[in-house]
Amino acid sequence: MIPRSKLTLVGAGPGDPELITLKAIRALGQADVVLYDALVATDLLAHAPKAEHIFVGKRKGCAAYLQPQINELIVELGRTRGHVVRLKGGDPFIFGRGSEEMEYAEAHGMETEIIPGLSSALAVPALRHIPLTLRGEAESFWVVTGTTRDHQLSRDVALAAKSSATVVVLMGMSHLGQIMACFAAEGKAGLPVAVIQEGSTRAEQMVVGTVCDIRERVTRAGLRSPAVIVVGEAVRLHRNVTPLLNELKTAGFSDPALIRTA
Numbered sequence: 001m002i003p004r005s006k007l008t009l010v011g012a013g014p015g016d017p018e019l020i021t022l023k024a025i026r027a028l029g030q031a032d033v034v035l036y037d038a039l040v041a042t043d044l045l046a047h048a049p050k051a052e053h054i055f056v057g058k059r060k061g062c063a064a065y066l067q068p069q070i071n072e073l074i075v076e077l078g079r080t081r082g083h084v085v086r087l088k089g090g091d092p093f094i095f096g097r098g099s100e101e102m103e104y105a106e107a108h109g110m111e112t113e114i115i116p117g118l119s120s121a122l123a124v125p126a127l128r129h130i131p132l133t134l135r136g137e138a139e140s141f142w143v144v145t146g147t148t149r150d151h152q153l154s155r156d157v158a159l160a161a162k163s164s165a166t167v168v169v170l171m172g173m174s175h176l177g178q179i180m181a182c183f184a185a186e187g188k189a190g191l192p193v194a195v196i197q198e199g200s201t202r203a204e205q206m207v208v209g210t211v212c213d214i215r216e217r218v219t220r221a222g223l224r225s226p227a228v229i230v231v232g233e234a235v236r237l238h239r240n241v242t243p244l245l246n247e248l249k250t251a252g253f254s255d256p257a258l259i260r261t262a
Contacts, residue, residue, distance in 0.1 A: 003083065004082070005078030005082060007078060009115065012117055015041060023115050025047045032083045033053075033054065035086050036053065036087040037087065044087065067100070070101065078105065094170075095171065138165055139164070141168060142163065153175045161231075168230050168231075173223070176195075190210050193209055195228070
């Protein structure tokens with residue numbers, strides 16, 4: 001007998017498998033099937049030992065499944081297997097298309113639940129000691145997608161550039177030059193910028209510069225997607241770990257992450 005079909009949307013956090021919630025781990029343990037994305041730490045699948053694991057990740061230019069196919073797969077697996085856990089990087093409701101999948105599942109009679117995750121927009125800057133709000137400097141923050149569904153730069157970037165807020169751009173590496181041009185047009189060429197690739201993971205890299213030179217620095221360092229772009233005065237507080245890494249190497253320890261700061 002197939003149990004009642006259910007979809008649980010689970011946020012896996014920014015990449016470090018230890019940054020997932022206890023409630024999310026419990027849901028994984030109850031899953032019959034786990035559909036997981038490209039930015040999910042595969043170590044997390046060990047928390048779902050009884051479930052089938054299916055990769056449905058999408059990266060720019062490459063997709064295991066298109067979004068309509070994922071929606072249909074959720075419903076089909078719910079009907080035939082029972083409890084489907086949809087494991088998404090970050091938080092499912094922050095540029096994760098989680099609401100679309102939930103609406104589709106509900107329209108086909110599935111029970112649904114959402115377990116929020118720690119978004120990379122918040123966690124990755126925090127791990128580098130970059131506060132998104134800063135008394136006297138940034139009274140708010142924007143989280144903006146750098147790329148719309150038609151692969152264009154979001155118009156909200158230009159609006160965010162007009163504010164005094166800290167601006168976090170996700171999925172913006174392919175439009176980095178255009179994003180910086182929006183800030184330069186507002187007279188902010190000297191505003192600090194941090195670009196953090198694969199934040200919270202062993203492969204993390206960071207480059208720090210200003211609006212006028214960050215694109216050149218990123219190109220020289222070879223950074224690529226996925227990366228979080230942070231623009232604002234709060235970037236000045238970033239943690240420069242280079243001296244610590246040098247001390248560790250001198251002492252005979254090898255650091256697993258290549259971290260570049262400027």
